[in-house]
Amino acid sequence: MRISRKIALRNVLSKPFRSVFTAALSALLAFAVFAGGFAVLSLRNGLESYRERLGADVAVVPAASKGHGSVDDVLLQGITGNYYFSAKDVKKIKETAGIAAATEQFFLTSAKAGCCSARVQIIGFDPETDFAVLPWIARSYSGEIGEGDVVAGADISVPGDGLITFYGETYRVAAQLEKTGTGLDTAVYANRATVANMAKNAARLLETAPLQGVDPAAAVSAVLIRVEEGVDPETVADDINVHITKAEATPARGMISGVAKGLSGVSGIIGGLVAAVWVLSLAVLAAVFLLLTNERKKEFAVLRISGASPGDLLRVIGAEAAAVSGAGAAAGTALGVFISLLTAGDLRERLSLPVLSPGAGATLLLAALAVGFALLSGVGAAFVAVLRTAKRETGLLLREDT
Amino acid sequence: MEIRAEGVARRFFRNGRNTNYFYAVRKTDFTLKGGTVAAVAGRSGSGKTTFANLLGGLLRPTEGRVLYDGRDLFEMDEKARSRFRAANVGFVPQGLSALQNLTVLENVTLPACFGGGGDRERAMALLGELGIADLADVYAGELSGGEARRMSIARALLPVPGLIIADEPTGDLDPASTTAALGLLRKAAENGAGVLIVTHDPAAVGACDLVYAMENGVLSRE
Numbered sequence: 001m002r003i004s005r006k007i008a009l010r011n012v013l014s015k016p017f018r019s020v021f022t023a024a025l026s027a028l029l030a031f032a033v034f035a036g037g038f039a040v041l042s043l044r045n046g047l048e049s050y051r052e053r054l055g056a057d058v059a060v061v062p063a064a065s066k067g068h069g070s071v072d073d074v075l076l077q078g079i080t081g082n083y084y085f086s087a088k089d090v091k092k093i094k095e096t097a098g099i100a101a102a103t104e105q106f107f108l109t110s111a112k113a114g115c116c117s118a119r120v121q122i123i124g125f126d127p128e129t130d131f132a133v134l135p136w137i138a139r140s141y142s143g144e145i146g147e148g149d150v151v152a153g154a155d156i157s158v159p160g161d162g163l164i165t166f167y168g169e170t171y172r173v174a175a176q177l178e179k180t181g182t183g184l185d186t187a188v189y190a191n192r193a194t195v196a197n198m199a200k201n202a203a204r205l206l207e208t209a210p211l212q213g214v215d216p217a218a219a220v221s222a223v224l225i226r227v228e229e230g231v232d233p234e235t236v237a238d239d240i241n242v243h244i245t246k247a248e249a250t251p252a253r254g255m256i257s258g259v260a261k262g263l264s265g266v267s268g269i270i271g272g273l274v275a276a277v278w279v280l281s282l283a284v285l286a287a288v289f290l291l292l293t294n295e296r297k298k299e300f301a302v303l304r305i306s307g308a309s310p311g312d313l314l315r316v317i318g319a320e321a322a323a324v325s326g327a328g329a330a331a332g333t334a335l336g337v338f339i340s341l342l343t344a345g346d347l348r349e350r351l352s353l354p355v356l357s358p359g360a361g362a363t364l365l366l367a368a369l370a371v372g373f374a375l376l377s378g379v380g381a382a383f384v385a386v387l388r389t390a391k392r393e394t395g396l397l398l399r400e401d402t
Numbered sequence: 403m404e405i406r407a408e409g410v411a412r413r414f415f416r417n418g419r420n421t422n423y424f425y426a427v428r429k430t431d432f433t434l435k436g437g438t439v440a441a442v443a444g445r446s447g448s449g450k451t452t453f454a455n456l457l458g459g460l461l462r463p464t465e466g467r468v469l470y471d472g473r474d475l476f477e478m479d480e481k482a483r484s485r486f487r488a489a490n491v492g493f494v495p496q497g498l499s500a501l502q503n504l505t506v507l508e509n510v511t512l513p514a515c516f517g518g519g520g521d522r523e524r525a526m527a528l529l530g531e532l533g534i535a536d537l538a539d540v541y542a543g544e545l546s547g548g549e550a551r552r553m554s555i556a557r558a559l560l561p562v563p564g565l566i567i568a569d570e571p572t573g574d575l576d577p578a579s580t581t582a583a584l585g586l587l588r589k590a591a592e593n594g595a596g597v598l599i600v601t602h603d604p605a606a607v608g609a610c611d612l613v614y615a616m617e618n619g620v621l622s623r624e
Binding site (some may be wrong): 003006007010011013014298299301302303304305306307308309310311312391393394395396398399 | 451452455456460461462480481484485487488489493495496497498499500501502503504508509512513515516517518557
């Protein structure tokens with residue numbers, strides 16, 4: 001073993017409290033970098049997934065549902081409301097100028113289903129006109145979604161036989177979707193006829209029917225619009241809001257920019273926290289190594305007398321800092337991976353933002369970056385603290401020591 | 403081997419102020435040839451240790467130069483001088499000097515790790531001559547003052563250096579150990595090394611071929 005590593009290892013082991021304290025600082029730094037980076041990446045992935053998923057230029061929901069069960073609630077959180085358009089309003093919406101395509105959706109909230117511990121959002125779409133759900137389903141399933149078929153979100157627990165029960169009737173799970181990081185991962189999709197059938201069963205089985213007298217075959221919870229080329233979605237949304245008082249139209253760009261703004265704010269806070277932890281850790285690490293250096297002038301003098309150059313001293317201190325910071329960085333990153341993966345779901349609920357964890361490759365890269373960053377910070381702080389002493393004349397070190 | 407100081411002086415500043423300084427060693431010419439054991443005696447604070455550090459290449463002179471076989475030590479860069487010292491200069495510093503977390507044997511073989519000569523067998527032989535071979539595997543932090551002093555003498559002698567500088571080498575030693583340590587230094591001189599001993603100890607002074615006195619930074623032959 002090289003002498004620098006041997007001396008470093010012995011020093012680390014001979015002062016366990018000091019070593020653990022220094023390692024803990026590096027662990028804190030690595031944890032902050034990994035957990036912060038993981039959260040920011042998850043939010044960015046979530047936004048990207050949300051952007052891809054939205055598929056429409058304008059979303060319209062009944063005005064009464066604003067603030068509760070609005071389209072962005074549905075798209076982000078899977079929260080549905082019990083408000084529906086009249087056929088007259090749907091017709092008026094579709095007649096608005098500048099619309100290239102419009103499709104209706106029908107939202108239904110299930111009671112506690114056999115498949116799930118929580119309530120499940122059921123979204124019915126019209127296969128004839130849909131442009132928002134089917135392209136997304138097509139990424140996981142190429143077959144047809146017939147009557148009696150459902151497509152489950154990524155977080156739905158699908159039984160081994162592929163059958164799922166809603167309101168006393170079983171349905172075939174035709175496909176399970178990719179994870180989106182939004183509340184829709186706990187939603188179930190089916191065509192309108194299937195969802196209407198579920199609603200009828202619900203009305204039969206439950207004392208309080210979810211539709212409260214609305215005909216499920218005709219009920220519309222949302223209208224998604226794709227505008228003609230060259231038409232500003234905001235103009236179409238304004239037009240609907242002005243002329244149809246019972247409708248609340250929101251341009252998708254507005255929803256995305258709202259999410260992006262939230263994301264930017266949260267990312268900024270996370271970035272600020274990571275920077276603060278970094279500055280604090282660097283300052284404390286540098287102070288620890290500075291104190292250590294002052295304590296160890298005699299040791300440095302002995303090494304210099306024995307022929308060690310200032311570079312050799314830096315190697316000893318570097319090896320010591322690398323051993324301690326490396327161990328701390330690895331522990332902090334491991335803890336960061338564990339906690340980040342464990343709390344990814346909570347993050348989505350707490351921030352009300354789409355959260356999609358990065359893949360294994362990106363997670364490993366982030367972990368390597370966190371370890372590297374904390375390691376370099378530890379070694380860098382040690383070098384800064386010891387550089388002046390390492391370059392000091394040996395005779396002066398001896399004078400200061402005696 | 404010949405070590406020569408030409409007009410060597412060293413001043414220090416007090417409290418880092420450029421106008422407030424003092425000379426620890428005033429302009430000094432000095433030559434020590436291989437085979438000679440010389441002593442520098444004098445009161446505390448007279449400049450003996452500073453002079454020893456200048457000759458050993460551990461302290462840069464503010465004036466003059468130090469030549470080892472004609473090579474100016476301070477014309478070498480820091481790394482080259484360190485490696486040169488590891489191979490050619492054995493130094494026993496004043497006070498206790500050991501890496502506490504290394505064993506006695508590991509401490510003694512340190513110069514070999516930085517390009518100096520010597521090996522484990524020679525280290526064991528030196529420890530044997532100094533009477534501490536049985537402590538080879540003991541951590542330096544567990545040694546008494548006298549044992550640590552003998553260990554640092556063994557470390558200085560390990561690479562068979564041409565110049566040995568020993569600052570108070572017998573300070574912590576009992577008479578038997580003093581005899582052993584001075585005997586080893588004499589043996590090194592007989593093998594061609596130049597030995598400079600900085601000391602208060604009459605026994606050490608009595609064992610030297612030449613004796614110098616240092617007073618207020620001025621070196622004179624006695």
